[in-house]
Amino acid sequence: FLLPPSQIKNPIRSTLTTNLPAYRTPTRIYVHTHKNQDPRRFLHIYTSMDQYSSSLVDTSLDLTIGITRMRVEEDSTTSALVDELKRVNAENKKLSEMLTLMCDNYNVLRKQLMEYVNKNNNTAERDDQTSPPKKRKSPARDEAISSAVIGGVSESSSTDQDDQYLCKKQREETVVKEKVSRVYYKTEASDTTLVVKDGYQWRKYGQKVTRDNPSPRAYFKCACAPSCSVKKKVQRSVEDQSVLVATYEGEHNHPMPSQMDSNNGLNRYVSLGGPVAPAAAANGSCSLAKPVDLTESKKVRSPSRIEFPEVQKLLVEQMASSLTKDPNFTAALAAAVTGRLYQQNQTEK
DNA sequence: CGCGTTTGACCGGCGC
DNA sequence: GCGCCGGTCAAACGCG
Ligand SMILES: [Zn+2]
Numbered sequence: 001f002l003l004p005p006s007q008i009k010n011p012i013r014s015t016l017t018t019n020l021p022a023y024r025t026p027t028r029i030y031v032h033t034h035k036n037q038d039p040r041r042f043l044h045i046y047t048s049m050d051q052y053s054s055s056l057v058d059t060s061l062d063l064t065i066g067i068t069r070m071r072v073e074e075d076s077t078t079s080a081l082v083d084e085l086k087r088v089n090a091e092n093k094k095l096s097e098m099l100t101l102m103c104d105n106y107n108v109l110r111k112q113l114m115e116y117v118n119k120n121n122n123t124a125e126r127d128d129q130t131s132p133p134k135k136r137k138s139p140a141r142d143e144a145i146s147s148a149v150i151g152g153v154s155e156s157s158s159t160d161q162d163d164q165y166l167c168k169k170q171r172e173e174t175v176v177k178e179k180v181s182r183v184y185y186k187t188e189a190s191d192t193t194l195v196v197k198d199g200y201q202w203r204k205y206g207q208k209v210t211r212d213n214p215s216p217r218a219y220f221k222c223a224c225a226p227s228c229s230v231k232k233k234v235q236r237s238v239e240d241q242s243v244l245v246a247t248y249e250g251e252h253n254h255p256m257p258s259q260m261d262s263n264n265g266l267n268r269y270v271s272l273g274g275p276v277a278p279a280a281a282a283n284g285s286c287s288l289a290k291p292v293d294l295t296e297s298k299k300v301r302s303p304s305r306i307e308f309p310e311v312q313k314l315l316v317e318q319m320a321s322s323l324t325k326d327p328n329f330t331a332a333l334a335a336a337v338t339g340r341l342y343q344q345n346q347t348e349k
Numbered sequence: 350c351g352c353g354t355t356t357g358a359c360c361g362g363c364g365c
Numbered sequence: 366g367c368g369c370c371g372g373t374c375a376a377a378c379g380c381g
Pocket of ligand 1 (some may be wrong): 222224229230253254281
């Protein structure tokens with residue numbers, strides 16, 4: 001009964017996929033049996049948007065309901081279950097749309113709140129060593145519910161050409177355009193490691209040679225992938241091979257990891273309470289690479305951001321739990337799993 | 350043995 | 366339709 005994931009994944013993916021409009025890749029629902037447990041009793045459902053997100057929702061499902069009964073009746077109820085699957089699929093799609101809309105609205109509100117708080121509480125103990133106030137002064141008009149934020153021009157951290165390029169592909173979908181920023185790091189041209197120490201943990205998922213640059217480009221995702229979908233690309237500059245160009249895409253929704261490799265275990269952040277100032281102010285003891293401001297025309301974003309609570313994850317979990325409490329959904333899922341496994345067993349024999 | 354990296358396959362968009 | 370190209374996937378690899 002315990003099939004490898006490559007055999008389980010495809011049938012489920014073919015039956016239980018939904019297109020999430022905010023992302024290019026569809027939302028897949030991975031199902032596999034829990035280790036050391038009766039597979040008829042517990043299944044784990046993983047909804048993921050990419051290959052590293054499979055721990056986003058970990059909900060133990062009690063699927064004891066009617067497994068044997070469905071075995072008996074599976075021929076007579078196949079069409080009904082297919083219809084049910086379609087209905088659940090459509091419902092899942094609608095829920096995904098609602099969820100993304102809610103997250104977008106939340107992000108907009110959060111940004112406004114942060115600007116408001118920063119303006120009022122302007123003690124500014126945030127000393128990022130790039131303290132010259134290149135942070136664009138927010139006009140802080142509180143009626144800024146204007147859709148300019150949705151248009152993605154709220155915080156221009158990239159060059160003007162890039163902004164034009166980004167605005168070109170705007171569709172009417174209510175998608176908050178994730179910001180793209182470029183940071184330049186100085187390294188030795190000799191090392192080919194193509195990593196920059198920016199305080200966050202990254203997972204490499206690709207490397208390509210590009211057209212007009214002899215050095216390859218490396219693709220990274222944030223290590224805490226399900227909750228944070230920040231990506232970055234690192235490539236050497238064409239002009240100066242000793243400069244690493246890191247292109248960040250999105251913003252972290254979590255604080256920086258402890259970043260001090262020397263003392264491990266102790267002194268770890270318990271940061272669910274207040275805002276953490278993640279940037280190490282002392283230059284001497286800072287092990288992070290400092291971004292380089294190349295010219296006066298290029299703006300460099302300081303690598304410190306403020307984390308925000310993982311409301312998106314919470315929403316997804318709530319959605320998943322409400323979904324798994326639906327007996328229709330569980331019944332349809334159980335039917336799909338057992339039917340596919342039955343087919344698999346038949347074809348293997 | 351587990352997990353992160355490597356690396357060729359794969360995919361969609363775009364220009365012709 | 367075809368080929369190019371940037372981006373992603375995922376099986377294999379390899380290191381601790
Ligand atoms: Zn992150």
